[in-house]
Amino acid sequence: MTSSDGTLLSVRGLKKHFPVGTGFLTRNKSMLKAVDGVDFDIEPGKTYGLVGESGCGKTTTAKMILLLEEPTDGTFSFEGNDALTMDRDGRKNYKSKVQAVFQDPWASLNPRMRVGGIIGEPLEVNSTLTKQEIKTRVGGLLEEVGLAAYQSNLFPHEFSGGQRQRIGVARSLALNPSLIVLDEPVSALDVSIRAQIMNLLEDLQDEHNLTYLLIAHHLATVRYMCDKVGVMYLGRLVEEADTEELFDNPLHPYTRALMSAALPSHPDIEREEIILTGEVPSPVNPPEGCHFHPRCPSRFEPCADAEPVEIEPTPGHRVVCHLY
Ligand code: SF4
Secondary structure (H helix, E strand, O other): OOOOOOEEEEEEEEEEEEEOOOOOOOOOOOOEEEEEEEEEEEEEOEEEEEOOOOOOHHHHHHHHHHOOOOOOOEEEEEEEOOOOOOHHHHHHHHHHEEEOOOOHHHHOOOOOHHHHHHHHHHHHOOOOOHHHHHHHHHHHHHHHHHOOOOHHHHOOOHHOOHHHHHHHHHHHHOOOEEEEEEEEOOOOOOHHHHHHHHHHHHHHOOOOOOOEEEEEHHHHHHHHHHOEEEEEEOEEEEEEHHHHHHOOOOHHHHHHHHHHOOOOOOOOOOOOOOOOOOOOOOOOOOOOOOOOHHHOOOOOOOHHHOOOEEEEEOOOOEEEEEOO
């Protein structure tokens, strides 16, 4: 099911601010604005990438969508329904339709449980399947991710890192989800097996018409997997476009800097290196004006005082920068 405008997930003005201070007696608590007003839509069957340096708010955004963090403000709708005002049944339905695969397959699998129990757990809690039916389903899921049904009797430590991530993917598929949040799904893996997991995720997407929200800081992963990309800086989206358009024609100086810092896709491509000066500012005290101005190689007169507003220089390409 999708909303009337064809989106599966629609995020509007989403914010998450955390109080920071030195204890409950501190009167003047500051707010850490981890996510500070984010809007994006994901169409069914597509992959949307959120990219940015560590601490930019992409993982906090994912946690809110997984209902692991409560937003400070803003909302998001799933299949046209407001996800934050759902009743108990709606919430249960949402949690089965929206699943996650996390970065670290070591940390995300219970080491004391056999793999069959790990993959079958969501089915035991959320379905009326018998023990035998769950066993059969788990065997099928293992085969679907490139493992063997008999391996359900093994423990996570008996698998390699790539195989453990396959187990995480199998578990995420157990309840036939529509949307899977992929939080850095390959960044903890050896470079040699990243492509295998990315290919597996793509094959499963085609087979089950899955929609992915991919959280990543590797631009190569984003370019390979995503249909559309949002670039985050200090809790805000600073640019968004279809993947090809974003990589061919990056507009925001931050996006350009990220791309120049990444390896070129072909050794013959020459790229002028832009060195980003300065640390990422604290989200507790973000700079006035454009938050990126202390590090921006293109900053000019209005940037330190006036916050830029979002514009769409070409249809579907959004950017927040005074240059446009
Ligand atoms: Fe750079 Fe100014 Fe654009 Fe900010 S608004 S990214 S400082 S040019």
